[in-house]
Amino acid sequence: MRVQVAIIGSGPAGLLLGQLLTNAGIDNVILDRVGKDYILGRVRAGVLEDGTVRLLDEAGASARLHAEGLQHGGFSLAFDGRNHRIDLAGMTGKKVTVYGQTEVTRDLMQERERSGAKTIYEADNVNVHDFGSTSPYTTYEHGGKTRRIDCDFIAGCDGFHGVSRRSVPESAISTYERAYPFGWLGVLAEVPPVANELIYANHARGFALCSMRSMTRSRYYVQCPLDDKVEAWSDERFWDELRRRLPLENAEAVTPGPSFEKSIAPLRSFVAEPMRFGGLFLAGDAAHIVPPTGAKGLNLAASDVHYLFEGLHEYYADRSMAGLDAYSQRALQRVWKAVRFSWSMTMMMHRFPDTGAFGQKIQEAELDYLVHSRAAATALAENYVGLPF
Numbered sequence: 001m002r003v004q005v006a007i008i009g010s011g012p013a014g015l016l017l018g019q020l021l022t023n024a025g026i027d028n029v030i031l032d033r034v035g036k037d038y039i040l041g042r043v044r045a046g047v048l049e050d051g052t053v054r055l056l057d058e059a060g061a062s063a064r065l066h067a068e069g070l071q072h073g074g075f076s077l078a079f080d081g082r083n084h085r086i087d088l089a090g091m092t093g094k095k096v097t098v099y100g101q102t103e104v105t106r107d108l109m110q111e112r113e114r115s116g117a118k119t120i121y122e123a124d125n126v127n128v129h130d131f132g133s134t135s136p137y138t139t140y141e142h143g144g145k146t147r148r149i150d151c152d153f154i155a156g157c158d159g160f161h162g163v164s165r166r167s168v169p170e171s172a173i174s175t176y177e178r179a180y181p182f183g184w185l186g187v188l189a190e191v192p193p194v195a196n197e198l199i200y201a202n203h204a205r206g207f208a209l210c211s212m213r214s215m216t217r218s219r220y221y222v223q224c225p226l227d228d229k230v231e232a233w234s235d236e237r238f239w240d241e242l243r244r245r246l247p248l249e250n251a252e253a254v255t256p257g258p259s260f261e262k263s264i265a266p267l268r269s270f271v272a273e274p275m276r277f278g279g280l281f282l283a284g285d286a287a288h289i290v291p292p293t294g295a296k297g298l299n300l301a302a303s304d305v306h307y308l309f310e311g312l313h314e315y316y317a318d319r320s321m322a323g324l325d326a327y328s329q330r331a332l333q334r335v336w337k338a339v340r341f342s343w344s345m346t347m348m349m350h351r352f353p354d355t356g357a358f359g360q361k362i363q364e365a366e367l368d369y370l371v372h373s374r375a376a377a378t379a380l381a382e383n384y385v386g387l388p389f
């Protein structure tokens, strides 16, 4: 098989890139090592920036998002037993859209099927070859046979554990990493959310986040030790712990119910540089990871795709490499700002084992400054709704 662009990974980055390319008449194939149902079963991000929604519009995959997504013009920072609202819309003129990553993925998959573009699920042992040359190709195993796809370019959209980044010689790549000494225990339940907007709570017992997927489905998280086991967290224990970390007015409004997804995720900041190696381009989690505190992971995947699609489009329209040559630098400029923001939100909202009395006072001063300074709150809001791309 021969295509113009071979995409590794059918997550949001791969699907979005695939749809933009297909709509522009650029032939592509997506390879994923797992099946469609497995991908749709992964519960992850849920807050979309304007720019991400705009790209989904451009991809033609946003009708349901506009019908069912929730527009949020603010969120709460809870500490000292009180809520302090950050007025996103008032400070930036922008809102965010609450719509689950699973639904974004489902919409993009449906649009891809409708447009007849090819996806190969359950492709084993995917490998990328000769991306330093002008004739890169990928191989994979399917139905007991090894197959080959020749292409002009390879887009590595295969997440943090994918094969694309790992195929790059160590001497050609630099990585920057920070692992955080705790995880997030997340619960999804068919219960109404505790409030109309998200609540990020800093509490002596640890961080908590009240999020949602709809007005009948809630997503909650509590900070937990990294070595905690999900089995140690009954639903009752989870609801009790969540309530303890919220201001009284919110704690009383929590509607408990049976969870239908419960998992512990580690928190990490990670960036690989550059994001281009000849004919291989990394996008999304394949190149960088952020802790979910700033709601940036999925949105960064979208901005990478924007820059990569522009470069590919320019190449096929004008035979110009300018956009592709600039891809890594343009994407990384935005990536590092989101990495900084996600790190700063994580530092401000969590209790660290080694904070100490001085660190604790600094955290309290930062929160107090934030909610009493319009300038500081505006800077937070500007980053939360997403820097332009």
Ligand SMILES: Cc1cc2nc3c(=O)[nH]c(=O)nc-3n(C[C@H](O)[C@H](O)[C@H](O)COP(=O)(O)OP(=O)(O)OC[C@H]3O[C@@H](n4cnc5c(N)ncnc54)[C@H](O)[C@@H]3O)c2cc1C
Pocket: 008, 009, 010, 011, 012, 013, 014, 031, 032, 033, 034, 039, 043, 044, 045, 046, 047, 101, 126, 157, 158, 159, 160, 161, 162, 163, 265, 283, 284, 285, 286, 292, 294, 295, 296, 297, 298, 299, 301
């Ligand atoms: C548990 C968890 C919770 C998260 N929660 C949030 C959140 O609340 N807010 C937020 O903003 N972000 C969150 N994120 C981050 C967000 O989900 C990611 O940033 C986003 O999924 C990135 O999209 P992607 O397409 O780059 O990568 P992915 O979604 O990881 O997709 C990569 C795809 O590549 C495929 N793949 C991997 N290896 C191979 C291979 N060798 N061959 C072929 N295919 C391969 C995978 O099966 C997958 O389908 C969370 C992530 C995780 C893991």
